[in-house]
Amino acid sequence: MNIIAIGAHLDDIELACGGTLAKAVKAGHQVKMVVLSESSYFSFDGKLLRTREQAYQEGLNAAKVLGVENLDVLDFKSTAIPYSGETVTALDNIFAHFKPDLILTHSPFDTHQDHNNTSKSTISAARNYNNILMYEPFPPSGRSYVAFKPQVYIDITDTIDIKINSMKEHKSQHEKYGEDWVEAIRGRARMRGFESNYKYAEVFEALRFEIKF
Numbered sequence: 001m002n003i004i005a006i007g008a009h010l011d012d013i014e015l016a017c018g019g020t021l022a023k024a025v026k027a028g029h030q031v032k033m034v035v036l037s038e039s040s041y042f043s044f045d046g047k048l049l050r051t052r053e054q055a056y057q058e059g060l061n062a063a064k065v066l067g068v069e070n071l072d073v074l075d076f077k078s079t080a081i082p083y084s085g086e087t088v089t090a091l092d093n094i095f096a097h098f099k100p101d102l103i104l105t106h107s108p109f110d111t112h113q114d115h116n117n118t119s120k121s122t123i124s125a126a127r128n129y130n131n132i133l134m135y136e137p138f139p140p141s142g143r144s145y146v147a148f149k150p151q152v153y154i155d156i157t158d159t160i161d162i163k164i165n166s167m168k169e170h171k172s173q174h175e176k177y178g179e180d181w182v183e184a185i186r187g188r189a190r191m192r193g194f195e196s197n198y199k200y201a202e203v204f205e206a207l208r209f210e211i212k213f
């Protein structure tokens, strides 16, 4: 199966579905990660918190931990990813080459404007594809006015440590949020595992899902 994960920033994909992607790689599936923004990061008052080069290197290291070699980082500006013809066309081209059987992306109700526009652009570009799952938003951008509905569970018991190790490769983010960040990511996977009778799980909301017999 060809599985593609689309994220707004370097670290979003690992956080949302790193366990799933690591599991898919182990099972021999083709996995591609696409990040729409160059992922540099400033605080609201203009202080540089992560350079573009640092973001790319951290993203590359994190993908390697997951076992994903196919990573594209596009050049849209962080905080200003548009929902536009340009974004949709960029994804059209990527889909035409990779031919995904499964597309993973953000929820359109995620409150970060970049996550939101990435989701809408992916949904537009995925008009001819039948399997689209949306990530569970994570705080601070997950506190929306529309609740996330957990619908599709994936057991990540065997890959939770790989996921956590890939998150720790995002050293700038780890430094910014501290150990609480890592604990919360593991804690949520544990809670989603508990409710689905696994040790650890990741969960998605289905936009469309095809069942083949």
Ligand SMILES: [Zn+2]
Residues within 6 Å of the ligand: 008, 009, 012, 112, 114, 115
């Ligand atoms: Zn993000």
